[in-house]
Amino acid sequence: MTDAATNAPTGPSSTKPREEWTGQIGFILSAIGSAVGLGNIWRFPGVAYENGGGAFLIPYLVALITAGIPILFLDYAIGHRFRGAAPTAFRRLGGPRGRWLETLGWFQVAIAFVISIYYAVVIAWALSFFVFSFDLRWGDDPAGFLLGDYLRVGDPGVSFEFVPGVLIPLLIVWVATIIVLAAGVAKGLQRANVIALPVLLIAFLVLVVRSLFLEGAAEGLNAFFTPNWAALGDPNVWIAAYSQIFFSLSIAFGIMITYASYRRRRANLTSPGLVVAFANSSFELLAGIGVFATLGFFAFQQGILVGELEGLTGVGLSFITFPAIVAQMPGGPIFGALFFGSLTLAGFTSLISVLQVVSAGIQEKFRLTPRVAAIILGVVCTLLSVLLFSTTTGLIALDVTDQWANNIGIVASAVLMSIFVIWVFRRGPELRHHLNSVSTFKVGRIWVLLVGLVAPVVLGYMLISRIITLLVDGYEGYPAWYLGLFGWGTVALIVIIAIVAWLIPWRESPDDFAPWPPLPEASAETRTEVTR
Amino acid sequence: MTGLAIFFLILAILLVWGGLVASAIYLARRPEVASYPPGGTDDHREDAGIIEHDT
Numbered sequence: 001m002t003d004a005a006t007n008a009p010t011g012p013s014s015t016k017p018r019e020e021w022t023g024q025i026g027f028i029l030s031a032i033g034s035a036v037g038l039g040n041i042w043r044f045p046g047v048a049y050e051n052g053g054g055a056f057l058i059p060y061l062v063a064l065i066t067a068g069i070p071i072l073f074l075d076y077a078i079g080h081r082f083r084g085a086a087p088t089a090f091r092r093l094g095g096p097r098g099r100w101l102e103t104l105g106w107f108q109v110a111i112a113f114v115i116s117i118y119y120a121v122v123i124a125w126a127l128s129f130f131v132f133s134f135d136l137r138w139g140d141d142p143a144g145f146l147l148g149d150y151l152r153v154g155d156p157g158v159s160f161e162f163v164p165g166v167l168i169p170l171l172i173v174w175v176a177t178i179i180v181l182a183a184g185v186a187k188g189l190q191r192a193n194v195i196a197l198p199v200l201l202i203a204f205l206v207l208v209v210r211s212l213f214l215e216g217a218a219e220g221l222n223a224f225f226t227p228n229w230a231a232l233g234d235p236n237v238w239i240a241a242y243s244q245i246f247f248s249l250s251i252a253f254g255i256m257i258t259y260a261s262y263r264r265r266r267a268n269l270t271s272p273g274l275v276v277a278f279a280n281s282s283f284e285l286l287a288g289i290g291v292f293a294t295l296g297f298f299a300f301q302q303g304i305l306v307g308e309l310e311g312l313t314g315v316g317l318s319f320i321t322f323p324a325i326v327a328q329m330p331g332g333p334i335f336g337a338l339f340f341g342s343l344t345l346a347g348f349t350s351l352i353s354v355l356q357v358v359s360a361g362i363q364e365k366f367r368l369t370p371r372v373a374a375i376i377l378g379v380v381c382t383l384l385s386v387l388l389f390s391t392t393t394g395l396i397a398l399d400v401t402d403q404w405a406n407n408i409g410i411v412a413s414a415v416l417m418s419i420f421v422i423w424v425f426r427r428g429p430e431l432r433h434h435l436n437s438v439s440t441f442k443v444g445r446i447w448v449l450l451v452g453l454v455a456p457v458v459l460g461y462m463l464i465s466r467i468i469t470l471l472v473d474g475y476e477g478y479p480a481w482y483l484g485l486f487g488w489g490t491v492a493l494i495v496i497i498a499i500v501a502w503l504i505p506w507r508e509s510p511d512d513f514a515p516w517p518p519l520p521e522a523s524a525e526t527r528t529e530v531t532r
Numbered sequence: 533m534t535g536l537a538i539f540f541l542i543l544a545i546l547l548v549w550g551g552l553v554a555s556a557i558y559l560a561r562r563p564e565v566a567s568y569p570p571g572g573t574d575d576h577r578e579d580a581g582i583i584e585h586d587t
Contacts, residue, residue: 020574024563054540061547126587218533225537225544266562274555282552285544437569440562515567 005100018083019370020183020262026190028272028279031259033193033349034250035280036200038122038318041343044244044289046313049224051240052140052427059232059241060281067458068245069277069367070450071414073443075251077431078421079260079513080438085109085360087255087501088510098425099511103502104416105361106253106381110497111409113255114490117381118398121132121389124169125150125319126340133336142323147395154392156482166390173348174385178378179357180352182371185262189356193349200345204283207338208290211297214329220296222308225289226375239465242458242476245405250282250350254357254413261360265516270439291317298325315395318343352472355381367507396478397486403475404487409494411463415456422452430519437517 021027048056082089087105094101128150132138138145147153152163180188210419211217231237260269292306298321299306310323318339326336355377363373375532389398422428436442475483552555 017574024559054537054544057540057544138559139580222533222537222542225540226534227536227540264574266564266574268559268562271555271559271562275559277554278552281548284550288543296539314567438565440565441558516572 004238010260018262020264022186022269024272025264027187027259027267028275028352029197030190030193030349031256031272031276032253032283033197033278033517034259034353035248035276035350036197036283036346037248037250037350038119038343038347039244039248040280040284041287041291041346042314042318044248045224045242045288045318048288049242049452051237052228053223054225055227055229055235056241056406057227058100059238060153061246062242063238064120064277064281066454067077067131067242068249068251071199071246071251071418071455072249072273072277072419073270073435073447074431074451075256076260076273076356077435079257081434082268083261083265083513083515084510085261086257086357087361087363089257091148091510092513092515093421093427094425095513096322100502101420101425103498104256104413104420106501107494107498108252108257109361109501110411110494111180111253111405111413112255112354113381114401114409114494116351116358117356117385117403118386119347119351120381120391121166121170121394121398122315123272123344123351124166124173124390125346126343127169129170129319129323129338130344132323133331133340134338136323136327136332138323138327140327142322142327145323147321151395152392153395156396156478157393158485159391159393160387161392162386162390163392163394166394167386170390171382173351174378174382175399176272176348177352177355178374179380181355181374181378182381184370185356188370189352192352193499196345197347199285200342203345204286204290204342207335207342208286210331210335210338211290211293214280214293214297215291215504216296216298218296219300220292220294220306223296224292239458239462243462246414247410248284248351249277251417253410254264254361258357258360260509267440268439268444270289270435270441274441288521294322294325297329298324301328308344324455338339355428362503363506364510365501365506379477396482400483400486401439401490404470404490405494407466408463408470408491411459411466411485414459415463417452418456418459420469422448428452430515433519434515434517 019028043243048060052059075235078089078093079086084092084094087102090105091099091102107440134222148165150165152161154161166179180192182188182190219288246252295306295309295312301311309321311317323336326332326339327333359370359373360378362368363370367372368376388394421431432443432445432448435447470483470487474480475487
């Protein structure tokens with residue numbers, strides 16, 4: 001029997017070859033580009049500082065090894081073995097009696113769809129601030145400039161009063177995204193990452209080296225690295241570590257399933273996965289050094305301690321604190337341009353990966369080409385993005401949607417994936433066999449235990465405690481009706497999309513498929529399933 | 533910087549960046565498994581990708 005005859009795909013998948021990365025390096029760079037995003041720059045430094053400083057390294061590395069890397073491998077295994085976007089992969093994984101598992105794939109696609117709509121807006125802000133950096137347009141009142149002059153933030157509500165300063169860069173971001181997605185995996189996604197990632201790394205390295213020579217930088221690094229051992233006894237610090245690793249690695253909402261599905265069948269999975277995971281953490285550490293050296297300078301300028309500074313994470317850090325620092329710094333415009341340019345590039349390479357989850361899902365369900373899918377998806381996303389988030393209520397809508405889509409949507413997705421794949425369908429040993437058949441870094445039985453036990457327990461705790469907090473305390477003092485609409489409404493929309501998309505018939509069934517390599521003891525059963 | 537902060541700076545660099553270097557070296561030395569199970573050969577891609585650049 002020839003290789004071609006034993007090649008696993010049968011039926012439709014053999015008549016239409018799948019897109020592929022051009023090789024290992026293309027895949028690794030694209031996966032790093034996806035993992036390294038806004039959170040690496042604006043979330044990690046503040047989270048580490050507030051949760052034990054140097055001591056945070058311990059829960060962080062424990063979380064990386066016990067949850068981050070194992071779930072990353074799970075995503076890779078599902079996407080690579082079942083060779084499809086999340087809906088296709090989960091449908092095939094479910095087998096003849098579990099085709100409904102496709103809904104979990106659409107759940108992940110819907111999360112990616114919602115996230116992309118507002119994530120693009122933050123990249124548009126970063127792009128605007130990149131331009132503003134050259135003449136330090138925020139003057140000496142960055143907060144007033146951001147909320148008043150730039151975003152023109154109003155009260156919580158639904159407004160159709162557009163803000164041109166956001167609208168134009170937002171359209172630029174969407175046009176660029178559509179062009180990349182339309183060009184396909186190798187010529188679009190991979191090429192964009194191969195260009196953007198080295199530029200990002202060089203720009204950020206220059207920024208970090210410059211920050212180390214600022215007055216007060218040493219005090220900033222003292223604040224960042226001095227360990228607070230008492231923090232290790234606080235369960236919330238451990239939850240913060242798992243949360244940071246989990247959100248930072250782009251896992252459990254379809255991205256890595258989709259990306260792994262574009263690797264050729266005979267491709268190493270786990271060893272490149274380790275490179276991706278450590279590269280993501282390496283960039284976070286670099287960001288921590290750069291951000292806290294810069295904050296040390298800011299505290300020195302004001303004659304206060306780093307601990308007395310406010311706005312150390314998220315939008316506040318990037319669009320209020322950093323502009324304030326840049327305004328006081330010699331060579332501020334260049335520093336500002338490097339920072340916001342880095343933020344734009346890091347965000348853009350993540351945005352295209354999030355959108356590819358949706359694009360691949362609809363390509364496979366409706367038999368669309370990448371170009372047609374990118375245009376349809378791009379038009380819909382652009383419209384929603386503009387209508388909801390480029391208005392005077394955009395910042396508040398974004399904040400609320402992000403809180404629910406991330407902390408409930410993605411975490412629920414991870415818990416459900418673990419429970420269904422490991423416990424209900426009992427595919428852990430098969431996926432482990434798959435990883436070990438093609439990879440040079442072998443995973444033991446402990447891998448199944450980690451994804452089947454640690455992930456659902458830790459993430460399940462995170463999910464339940466967050467749901468209770470949001471139900472009892474609300475969020476940021478916003479009105480209940482508003483949280484119902486943009487918060488819980490987002491979760492409801494994601495569930496509805498998951499069910500409706502599953503009910504729509506496939507243009508061409510993906511079920512005539514046999515995974516490769518077959519399980520030694522189950523190969524006969526698998527063949528029966530295929531011919532059934 | 534204090535000695536303690538310097539120690540943790542170096543420790544973090546060794547563990548995290550060291551992890552990156554170690555995993556990259558591991559991959560470079562073992563880019564592929566010695567032998568694959570039969571089958572699993574891919575046919576040509578539909579996107580006419582550029583040349584293969586495997587490590």
